[in-house]
Amino acid sequence: MSLIHSLNLSFFLFLLGLWGIYLNRKNLILVLMSIELMLLGINMSLLSFSISLDDLIGQMFALLVLTVAAAESAIGLAILVVFYRSGHSINVDYINLLRR
Amino acid sequence: MYLSIICFPLLGFLISVGFGRFIGRRGAATLTTNFLLLSFLCSCVCFYEVGLCGSSCHFTLSPWFVCHLWDPNWGFLFDTLTSVMCVVVTSISSLVHLYSISYMGEDPHLCRFMSYLSLFTFFMLMLITGDNFIQMFLGWEGVGLASYLLINFWFTRLQANKSAIKAMLMNRIGDFGLALGVFVVYEVFQSVQFETVFACAPYLADTRIVFCGFDFHAYTLMGVLLFVGAVGKSAQLGLHTWLPDAMEGPTPVSALIHAATMVTAGVFLLGRCSPIYEYAPDALGVVAIVGALTAFFAATTGLVQNDLKRVIAYSTCSQLGYMVFACGLSQYTLGIFHLANHAFFKALLFLGAGSVIHAMSNEQDMRKLGGLAKILPLTYGGMFIGSLALVGFPFLAGFYSKDALLEVTFAHYSFTGDFAYFLGCASAFCTAYYSFRLISLTFLGQPNGSKRNYTDSHEAPLLLGLPLIILSVASVFVGFLGKDMMVGLGTSFWGNAVVSFSGHTTSLEAEYIPQSIKHLPFFLTVFGAGLGLTMNRPTFGSKSALKPKASKLPSLSHASYTFLNRRWLVDKVYNDWAGLPGLNFGYLVSFKALDKGILEAIGPSGIALSLPSFVSRLSFVQSGYVYHYAFVILLGCTLILTLFTLQHTLFVWLDLRLGLGLLLAMLGLFPKVII
Numbered sequence: 132m133s134l135i136h137s138l139n140l141s142f143f144l145f146l147l148g149l150w151g152i153y154l155n156r157k158n159l160i161l162v163l164m165s166i167e168l169m170l171l172g173i174n175m176s177l178l179s180f181s182i183s184l185d186d187l188i189g190q191m192f193a194l195l196v197l198t199v200a201a202a203e204s205a206i207g208l209a210i211l212v213v214f215y216r217s218g219h220s221i222n223v224d225y226i227n228l229l230r231r
Numbered sequence: 232m233y234l235s236i237i238c239f240p241l242l243g244f245l246i247s248v249g250f251g252r253f254i255g256r257r258g259a260a261t262l263t264t265n266f267l268l269l270s271f272l273c274s275c276v277c278f279y280e281v282g283l284c285g286s287s288c289h290f291t292l293s294p295w296f297v298c299h300l301w302d303p304n305w306g307f308l309f310d311t312l313t314s315v316m317c318v319v320v321t322s323i324s325s326l327v328h329l330y331s332i333s334y335m336g337e338d339p340h341l342c343r344f345m346s347y348l349s350l351f352t353f354f355m356l357m358l359i360t361g362d363n364f365i366q367m368f369l370g371w372e373g374v375g376l377a378s379y380l381l382i383n384f385w386f387t388r389l390q391a392n393k394s395a396i397k398a399m400l401m402n403r404i405g406d407f408g409l410a411l412g413v414f415v416v417y418e419v420f421q422s423v424q425f426e427t428v429f430a431c432a433p434y435l436a437d438t439r440i441v442f443c444g445f446d447f448h449a450y451t452l453m454g455v456l457l458f459v460g461a462v463g464k465s466a467q468l469g470l471h472t473w474l475p476d477a478m479e480g481p482t483p484v485s486a487l488i489h490a491a492t493m494v495t496a497g498v499f500l501l502g503r504c505s506p507i508y509e510y511a512p513d514a515l516g517v518v519a520i521v522g523a524l525t526a527f528f529a530a531t532t533g534l535v536q537n538d539l540k541r542v543i544a545y546s547t548c549s550q551l552g553y554m555v556f557a558c559g560l561s562q563y564t565l566g567i568f569h570l571a572n573h574a575f576f577k578a579l580l581f582l583g584a585g586s587v588i589h590a591m592s593n594e595q596d597m598r599k600l601g602g603l604a605k606i607l608p609l610t611y612g613g614m615f616i617g618s619l620a621l622v623g624f625p626f627l628a629g630f631y632s633k634d635a636l637l638e639v640t641f642a643h644y645s646f647t648g649d650f651a652y653f654l655g656c657a658s659a660f661c662t663a664y665y666s667f668r669l670i671s672l673t674f675l676g677q678p679n680g681s682k683r684n685y686t687d688s689h690e691a692p693l694l695l696g697l698p699l700i701i702l703s704v705a706s707v708f709v710g711f712l713g714k715d716m717m718v719g720l721g722t723s724f725w726g727n728a729v730v731s732f733s734g735h736t737t738s739l740e741a742e743y744i745p746q747s748i749k750h751l752p753f754f755l756t757v758f759g760a761g762l763g764l765t766m767n768r769p770t771f772g773s774k775s776a777l778k779p780k781a782s783k784l785p786s787l788s789h790a791s792y793t794f795l796n797r798r799w800l801v802d803k804v805y806n807d808w809a810g811l812p813g814l815n816f817g818y819l820v821s822f823k824a825l826d827k828g829i830l831e832a833i834g835p836s837g838i839a840l841s842l843p844s845f846v847s848r849l850s851f852v853q854s855g856y857v858y859h860y861a862f863v864i865l866l867g868c869t870l871i872l873t874l875f876t877l878q879h880t881l882f883v884w885l886d887l888r889l890g891l892g893l894l895l896a897m898l899g900l901f902p903k904v905i906i
């Protein structure tokens with residue numbers, strides 16, 4: 132498996148995450164999952180480059196991103212729970228309070 | 232002492248305008264008049280020394296603008312031309328001052344009036360004594376300013392305000408031409424000093440100059456542009472409309488403006504610039520033709536005017552036409568001579584008219600006068616002499632200048648010469664007609680005005696009558712006294728002040744023209760005078776004069792009467808085709824469409840109006856939906872990536888700054904379209 136293939140995969144994952152965010156109109160959990168997917172894609176590309184360039188720094192970053200992603204998803208889920216508690220719904224369509 | 236000629240009027244002006252409150256009305260009047268008389272005495276000495284003894288005088292007071300080649304000084308040049316003008320200006324002006332003491336005696340603003348008169352005289356003297364074009368221009372503008380103040384003297388009268396503005400604007404058009412002419416002079420000669428310019432004139436006669444994209448003979452251009460200035464100031468055809476309207480000022484003002492000072496500035500300019508005009512035959516042709524047309528136009532218009540002062544105003548216009556075409560045929564000395572003579576009899580006519588108006592409770596309409604010869608014998612005598620002098624009756628002032636002028640004009644053997652001669656003869660006929668029509672309607676026949684005016688009227692008091700007497704004497708003798716000196720064959724009076732080539736002057740040829748031609752103006756004059764006297768007596772001598780008779784006239788006569796009475800409809804043409812479109816342009820195009828339109832739309836108010844709605848429209852993008860934000864982020868990233876990737880191919884044909892400008896312009900121009 133060459134660098135190109137793994138990069139394609141990571142780019143596709145990233146795009147999938149992006150699309151997931153803006154095509155999804157319903158579920159907030161799906162948004163969080165898409166963000167995870169994007170971070171996964173980024174991790175993938177970091178690792179691929181690390182292998183390809185024979186450099187450890189990429190893997191160090193991948194570990195860092197992993198922790199960041201975990202923390203972020205924890206905080207995100209916490210916000211989601213708070214949001215559900217106040218709004219009794221996790222429908223994305225209802226989250227347009229920022230407008231006003 | 233030469234300087235005091237100029238300083239006395241200035242001093243009179245300053246004291247009268249500054250301390251008029253303290254010295255009182257009579258004090259101011261006496262003071263200014265005495266200052267003017269002193270100035271006149273100095274002018275007489277100047278005339279003796281410069282004119283008769285032939286020692287012209289030139290001195291520089293101080294530098295004015297000294298910058299590189301630009302060299303106007305405060306300098307004063309007293310040559311023959313200036314000394315003649317000085318005598319004319321100061322003598323007429325002091326008589327007008329004297330006259331005003333009585334004529335304006337009841338006016339509460341006598342101080343102001345006298346100070347303006349002195350200011351006028353001062354600027355006129357500045358104009359004629361300046362030794363460079365710039366100082367002359369100072370006087371030129373100053374005279375215009377003073378005329379504005381004087382015409383507008385009764386500033387509560389709407390008509391006076393309008394007339395003053397008109398005078399100022401018409402003059403300003405001419406001044407613009409004069410300024411351009413001075414620029415051309417400086418461009419060609421690199422100097423504005425008369426001595427330098429005129430000394431270099433023969434050597435640069437072939438210069439060509441590019442003006443407004445066209446290649447001109449420099450002197451022709453110069454001459455025509457300077458003449459535009461003269462046209463404005465001397466009320467030649469085209470810019471003449473201000474002169475009859477200037478009658479709104481008090482009568483002494485009319486006497487000053489029309490007789491001696493303002494209008495003569497144009498002729499003075501032509502005489503002064505004769506070294507340039509002599510090398511520009513085309514410009515001379517323009518001058519001659521415009522002058523002749525003016526003489527004819529004003530004379531025909533004067534035929535049917537019913538306002539006492541307007542008749543004299545048109546006669547001024549006509550006589551100025553004579554002077555100007557004399558200058559246009561290189562007879563500058565004749566033009567100046569006629570100017571000097573004209574100053575005396577025209578001042579006489581105006582002051583006489585003022586006396587009539589004064590006696591008749593400000594009645595100016597000739598149809599409501601009549602039969603005044605018995606009541607105002609002195610005025611009648613004065614105006615009769617003035618009219619005889621004006622029409623060129625033999626051995627009076629006008630004869631020596633006007634008939635001589637027509638003779639040399641005929642002897643000029645050129646198209647312009649013949650043109651000017653025939654128009655001049657026709658004008659002489661008309662002049663005689665309207666002068667004696669004026670005499671007939673005002674002084675002869677039966678009274679046509681109200682009885683009250685006649686019972687109240689009285690002969691002019693001493694201060695009013697004295698100037699009339701002096702001017703009558705002058706009108707009789709000045710021409711005879713001055714003829715050999717000023718325009719006699721081979722006179723050395725003018726020295727270098729006025730240049731005319733021997734090939735251009737025809738004073739000798741004039742002696743050999745046919746007798747019939749020589750006599751023609753005289754016969755025309757006598758014929759016109761007789762016609763003026765006889766035709767107006769039976770028709771207008773009775774009460775029926777006040778009834779409108781025009782309806783009984785045949786339609787052609789009626790039409791021509793209306794045409795002439797309304798001054799060839801020039802005013803109407805100007806108002807309809809120049810004034811109104813100009814005002815409309817100013818309001819609709821440059822104000823509404825440009826200033827308040829386009830510039831406002833792409834400027835402050837356009838942005839201020841369009842931005843809020845634009846921004847609120849823009850804020851709809853802020854939908855609040857997360858997926859919209861995500862989409863915009865995606866779109867933005869894609870756009871930036873695309874731009875970075877394709878920048879080399881993209882920016883070849885798209886300039887970002889241009890695009891930004893276009894965007895702004897569209898924002899302003901079509902706020903509703905965009906938003």
